[in-house]
Amino acid sequence: MRSGYTQKGEPLLDSPPLTLFTGLLGEPTATRLLAQLDQALAWQRPTLRLYGREHPIPRRQLWMGDPEARYCYSGRDFSPEPWHPAVSSLLGTVIQRLANAGLPARFNSVLLNRYADGQERMGWHSDNEPELGPDPLIAAVSLGTKRPMRFRWQDRSHEAFNVWLPHDSLLVMGAGVQSRLQHALLPRQLPGLRISLTFRLVNPTVSPA
Structure with missing residues (x-):
């Protein structure tokens, strides 16, 4: 097992399930991938x-995926760029890690x-x-500078909280997180590059609004 890898992940919330895995790729693979994505995309x-x-x-961004995985948010319809080989390889790693932790998924x-x-x-x-x-x-895979993701409850029933996302980590937001919580990456006096990759399953039978 690679140094720093958490097989089962750290449960941050039970309901809805929010889990953080660290040491996803190991070094120097994770740092090489950060540089590759920064320069090649x-x-x-x-x-x-x-x-x-x-x-x-x-910020800068890129929507990537299968041809039918069109996505709409904030009034914009995004058609996916083709899979980059490095991102496709990372997708396979994420799916395997989730399967190992008893969290089968498809993206x-x-x-x-x-x-x-x-x-x-x-925002x-x-x-x-x-x-x-x-x-x-x-x-959600995080590469580069460690930053906190801020979460707040939709109904404000509990206090907001931070989840610090280190380099080479994987945050899994399970069923109910999106309906019960909001999240943001707020400004911080932190230097350095960060790239995040949030893998999703888009239903191609649902047309973007």
């Missing part, structure tokens, strides 16, 4: 419509986000688009 900065105005997103797409430093961010949201289904399982 055609990163985009699309504009999204918020409150009737167009705004460039405060056909991934949203990659590139944060150049701690000032680039992701409050839930991954609850119709094409993801009512209770999606979403697996």
